[in-house]
Amino acid sequence: MQNDRTMMARTNWIAALLAYSLAFVVAIPFLWMLKSALESPAAATAYPPALLPDGAFIETFRTILFETRLFHWLLNSFLVSTISTLVALSIGIPAAYGLSRFNFRHKGLMTLSILGTQMMPPIVLIIPLYTTFIKLGLADSMVGVVIANAAFSLPVMVWMLKTVFDGVPFEIDEAARIDGASWIYIAARIVVPLSLPGVIAASIFSFLNAWDEFMLARTLLRTVDQWVGTIGLSSLMGEYVTPWNQIMATALIFTLPPVILFLFVQKYFVSGLSAGAVKG
Amino acid sequence: MSIAVSESSPAKAFRSWPNMHLWLFLGPCIASLIAVFLVPIWQTLQMSLYSDTMGRNVAFVGLANYARIIGQDGFLQLLVTSIIYTLGNVFFVWFFGLGIALLLNDHFPGRALIRAIFIIPWATPYVAASLIFSLLFNFDIGVLNYLLSLATGGRFVIDFLNACPNALISLTGISIWKLLPLGIVMMLSALQSIPDSHYEAAKVDGASRLQTFWYVTLPGVRSTTVMLTLLMMIWCFGRSFTAIYLLTGGGPAGCSETIVLRSYLEMFQMFHPGSAAALGVGVLLISMLCAGLYYGMVNRRGSHAE
Numbered sequence: 001m002q003n004d005r006t007m008m009a010r011t012n013w014i015a016a017l018l019a020y021s022l023a024f025v026v027a028i029p030f031l032w033m034l035k036s037a038l039e040s041p042a043a044a045t046a047y048p049p050a051l052l053p054d055g056a057f058i059e060t061f062r063t064i065l066f067e068t069r070l071f072h073w074l075l076n077s078f079l080v081s082t083i084s085t086l087v088a089l090s091i092g093i094p095a096a097y098g099l100s101r102f103n104f105r106h107k108g109l110m111t112l113s114i115l116g117t118q119m120m121p122p123i124v125l126i127i128p129l130y131t132t133f134i135k136l137g138l139a140d141s142m143v144g145v146v147i148a149n150a151a152f153s154l155p156v157m158v159w160m161l162k163t164v165f166d167g168v169p170f171e172i173d174e175a176a177r178i179d180g181a182s183w184i185y186i187a188a189r190i191v192v193p194l195s196l197p198g199v200i201a202a203s204i205f206s207f208l209n210a211w212d213e214f215m216l217a218r219t220l221l222r223t224v225d226q227w228v229g230t231i232g233l234s235s236l237m238g239e240y241v242t243p244w245n246q247i248m249a250t251a252l253i254f255t256l257p258p259v260i261l262f263l264f265v266q267k268y269f270v271s272g273l274s275a276g277a278v279k280g
Numbered sequence: 281m282s283i284a285v286s287e288s289s290p291a292k293a294f295r296s297w298p299n300m301h302l303w304l305f306l307g308p309c310i311a312s313l314i315a316v317f318l319v320p321i322w323q324t325l326q327m328s329l330y331s332d333t334m335g336r337n338v339a340f341v342g343l344a345n346y347a348r349i350i351g352q353d354g355f356l357q358l359l360v361t362s363i364i365y366t367l368g369n370v371f372f373v374w375f376f377g378l379g380i381a382l383l384l385n386d387h388f389p390g391r392a393l394i395r396a397i398f399i400i401p402w403a404t405p406y407v408a409a410s411l412i413f414s415l416l417f418n419f420d421i422g423v424l425n426y427l428l429s430l431a432t433g434g435r436f437v438i439d440f441l442n443a444c445p446n447a448l449i450s451l452t453g454i455s456i457w458k459l460l461p462l463g464i465v466m467m468l469s470a471l472q473s474i475p476d477s478h479y480e481a482a483k484v485d486g487a488s489r490l491q492t493f494w495y496v497t498l499p500g501v502r503s504t505t506v507m508l509t510l511l512m513m514i515w516c517f518g519r520s521f522t523a524i525y526l527l528t529g530g531g532p533a534g535c536s537e538t539i540v541l542r543s544y545l546e547m548f549q550m551f552h553p554g555s556a557a558a559l560g561v562g563v564l565l566i567s568m569l570c571a572g573l574y575y576g577m578v579n580r581r582g583s584h585a586e
Binding site for chain 2: 012013015016018019020022023026027028029030032033036045046047048049091092094095097098099102104110112113114115116117119120121122123124125126127128129130131132147148150151152154155158183187208211212214215219229230233234236237238244247248251252254255258259261262263266
């Protein structure tokens with residue numbers, strides 16, 4: 001038997017190697033997208049596939065940025081995601097502040113109901129929402145998609161913000177209250193600025209949700225100019241005109257913003273998803 | 281952390297604040313949630329009880345839509361497909377999630393970077409992931425089949441998406457890839473919540489690594505496992521749509537069709553609102569059952585932790 005120390009060191013080394021290899025396997029789809037985006041059309045469909053790109057990507061990116069509607073779709077996605085996030089923030093901040101600072105009867109039940117809505121399967125909502133939006137004249141309009149996305153991210157937003165606001169000492173509110181500040185002033189000028197990183201994280205989560213939303217956008221948005229990124233990108237699926245390197249370059253451009261944003265808010269990941277389920 | 285916040289909240293001092301403020305703060309949120317969640321659910325329930333046609337002459341048909349769906353030949357397959365897809369996700373996301381979390385729980389050089397890489401699938405938009413996998417799985421030029429034929433001397437390739445049961449397995453794999461970060465992060469925080477003293481006690485008692493894993497680690501992650509399972513059942517089952525819709529459309533021969541996809545297709549391709557709504561209600565009931573169990577767990581755990 002070896003002594004404890006060498007055993008420990010050896011095990012860690014093996015664990016590290018295993019972790020590196022598994023991370024590589026998990027990253028393969030992403031790396032393959034990157035590789036395919038950076039090669040010529042011929043190389044992208046060559047068999048056997050090359051393991052490294054030939055680097056002929058300038059023409060590809062010029063084409064997808066200037067000769068397809070990609071830029072337009074990205075702009076639409078950006079607008080939908082940003083506006084729905086702003087709407088969700090303007091509704092979510094007061095609600096989270098109320099839940100964090102005030103006591104009232106059935107508060108637990110209220111919190112639970114707000115959280116419970118995020119468990120609803122989207123399909124149950126989208127069937128009637130589609131019908132309603134058509135009746136309201138919002139067919140083929142991004143307004144309906146914005147409204148729905150704002151509401152879809154509201155529950156998680158409220159929960160994350162409430163958790164963040166709980167971290168701001170209540171004495172600060174009391175002091176401001178004694179100085180005669182109104183509740184709205186306290187919320188907007190004291191509590192929100194003090195918990196800005198958390199507010200930004202919640203906004204990013206809401207933005208990413210909207211950026212990724214497919215089902216409702218697919219049913220509501222019909223004309224090509226109204227499409228958001230998910231719909232534009234999905235239209236490349238199974239068609240044989242666009243070469244694979246262009247498809248992957250398009251997917252790459254659409255994937256980079258959320259991946260980069262997400263790396264900033266990693267540490268909020270658990271609280272955003274499992275809504276307080278994990279002690280952290 | 282507990283959902284029942286009233287005991288631990290700092291709000292005690294302000295018990296006597298005026299009611300008007302409550303509605304000012306919470307009103308817009310509650311109103312929006314009612315408009316976009318409760319009202320549509322009510323409408324879906326209603327729709328499921330009316331005749332299965334678009335347009336004017338809709339009539340109340342009671343539970344006829346439900347009866348017809350359950351009586352259809354494909355119903356069992358639909359149910360089994362959804363269950364396999366969901367349970368496949370639950371098991372493998374837990375299994376790989378726990379395994380990778382155990383690796384990441386130790387210190388090693390580059391751990392932060394590796395951790396970030398493991399989270400990338402979650403941030404990749406589902407539509408982009410579907411396109412990437414359609415290239416990886418491509419029968420003619422896909423790299424997976426290339427590697428397979430290389431390994432077997434060209435004798436063996438897999439039709440990943442156009443054969444049964446391959447299509448369902450491939451789609452389940454994509455979803456596992458997407459949801460793995462959730463498993464890793466949840467299991468990692470569960471592992472970190474196990475007190476060091478438990479491991480020290482095991483060491484003092486002379487437990488082997490396997491025994492330590494079995495008697496300390498596994499019980500330590502049990503409640504998170506249950507919660508991950510329920511959360512995955514809600515997420516995976518209720519959102520089993522995008523990749524399936526894009527990559528196979530439920531085919532071939534319906535063998536990768538989930539209830540959610542079927543409901544969508546009934547509504548938006550076959551124009552059967554009654555059937556679509558009835559299937560949707562089924563998804564809702566199963567999700568609510570899991571959600572109820574989930575919150576039961578969260579609250580129980582919260583009160584134990586205090």
